[in-house]
Amino acid sequence: MAVASPPPAPRAAPPLAPRLSGGPHGGRPDVAGTTDGVVPDGVTVFEGGYPAVARLDPGLLGALRRAATAAADEGITVVVNSGWRSRTYQNRILRKAVSKYGSEAKAARWVATADTSPHVSGNAVDIGPTQATAWLSRHGARYGLCQIYRNEPWHYELRREDIGHGCPPLYADPTHDPRMQ
Incomplete structure (x- = not known):
């Protein structure tokens, strides 16, 4: 039995760029920062110093961390490219x-x-x-982590009810998801 390696030490979120007068992002409403959910490259699911990770649903975050620990046993690092997002960032x-x-x-x-x-x-x-998306596609269902859209192999959501049963069929893309209507 392989021993899980400990998660990497969390990095502190870098400070936002200096703010200028005129708005929350230096007078530039088109610029988002880590407080909006922007994630620097290489942030793992264990780095809770970023709102994109820390503000994930606790059940989703726990499942991701359990899966990432198992993936690490196979030499695979699970990185968060995007997680929680502010409404402002999503609109952007x-x-x-x-x-x-x-x-x-x-x-x-x-x-x-x-x-x-x-x-x-x-x-x-x-x-x-x-490699992480491929690993989750094979093993994610045992943690309740399911790919939702065929066109987005990187997008995962928690489906607790599917643990042990496999994930539900994929939607072609978000336009086929009734939640998006």
Whole structure:
């Protein structure tokens, strides 16, 4: 039986960039910081100094940490690319997606509104790297961690009711998820 290696020591969240007068982000409403849920590269599920991790639903965070500990036994590190997000940050991501894809309807395949996003409520996490998503796709159900959308292999949510039964069928993308309507 392999002994689980201890989680990495938490890093302190870096300070936000200096604020200028005129608004919460230095007068630039298009800039989000760690307090909004931005996650620096390489943050693991064990680093609770970041709101993106600390503000996840406790059940989701616990399941992620248990899964990440098991994945570490196989040399795989689970990184949080995005977790909890403020409404402001979610709206910013949506605006950028609309600009990129050309319409709200096309952007909705990738980004939910602040009113419907499970990231805003702390009930979703986007993980990486690819080895971690592959590991969770094989083993996540035993922790209740399920991929929800076929087009987003990095997006996981907690489905306690599915522990031991396997995850529910995937939605093609968020536009097929009734919660997003």
